[in-house]
Amino acid sequence: MTLPVVFIDGDQGTTGLQIHQRLQGRTDLTLVTLPAEQRKHPQSRLAALNTCDIAILCLPDDAARAAAASIENPNVRVIDASSAHRTDPEWVYGFAQISAEQQAAIASAKRVSNPGCYPTGAVGLLRPLLDAGLVPRDYPITINAVSGYSGKGRAGVEEFEGQDAAQATPFQIYGLSLAHKHVPEIQQYSGLSERPVFIPAYGSFRQGIVLTIALQVRLLAPGVDGAALHACLAQHYAGSGFVEVMGMDEAKALSGLDPRALNGTDKLRLMVFENAGHVMLAAVFDNLGKGAAGAAVQNLDLMLTGA
Structure with a gap:
């Protein structure tokens, strides 16, 4: 053959x-x-x-x-x-x-x-929730994300690992024009009817991403809360070999999110946090792996x- x-x-x-x-x-x-x-x-x-x-x-x-x-x-x-x-x-x-x-x-x-690396986390979180009608398609979404410097490609690796590495800025928010090239991709494949605000950053670690999206429960449909959002994501990705949804109790016990937690794997980990009418959706994955x-x-x- x-x-x-x-x-x-x-x-x-x-x-x-x-x-x-x-x-x-x-x-x-x-x-x-x-x-x-x-x-x-x-x-x-x-x-x-x-x-x-x-x-x-x-x-x-x-x-x-x-x-x-x-x-x-x-x-x-x-x-x-x-x-x-x-x-x-x-x-x-x-x-x-x-x-x-x-x-x-x-x-x-x-x-x-x-x-794209960032859209993987954003679309992975939003698409099932919008398709299920739990988050309105016109919700004013803001996405914050931090990637390892390898997200810049060889230029990023040289900046942080080359001869002038000591001069590299340890943390930098970029895309200040609010016109990052990933925004149309995120909007199209998540199903949003309005452009999301996307705020990306690079940190002084080689690879890995943490991406978060905050939601106000009062702006969601009656009866929709963090538990309903989590159940939707868990059902959507049940049986997937590449996307895992952490249990809410397990997520609540976390004291922080390490963007490097899934480095060296091809998996995407999704989490839902809730408190006092606020929900935070989160994704952790390797920008060179699943990203x-x-x-x-x-x-x-x-x-x-x-x-």
Whole structure:
């Protein structure tokens, strides 16, 4: 039997390296990358893109658009790890756990766009609650999130691990224009009718994310409280191998949330906290795991198996 050929285009970046590590040694596929001397050779890349079965694009947005457009072989399927195609209606959004229909769509898709790291947490929390009608679609959502510096890619790693690491700012809120490129993705796939406010930050740790969303119970439908929100999330993700919902009693016993708690895994952990009419939804996951490379491999496996 001929093994499917998987080509990683851009395997030297943070996400590409992680995907390469996860796929090395697998016996159910043939992994292809370009040697250093051929990476910037247009004909070599074009040939690799058009002769593989599945191409995984780990490139800047403009380069990913160009790579996708250069594929003329109709049999080549693509997973794009950049943000270039995430809101493109011709691409399937690669977050299988948001619905059974989404999993089936990924399995049969020609073009899959990997979710962004922050949207993974935000959409993972909001989509089931909005679909169930527990949170209004026009709720004034504010999302706060802190990521490890690897979320900046190689530039972030150099900033915090390079020769000038001592000068790196230990904590920095960014996206001050309130126009972060992840906002349209979060709004579209969570089902919000209004743009959420998104406040991202980087911390002086390599990888991991904590993302939180605060809700006022008085702005929710009568009878909706933290327990109802938790029950909805727990039911939605029951049986999922990649998304876990922590029990409310267990969450209440926590004294803090460590963004690094799930580093090295491909899981997303969701939590609900409640007190005095306030609810905090929280997500913890590895920005290079479920937030990037892990999600890409999950999508690859769906596309390879068809289920």
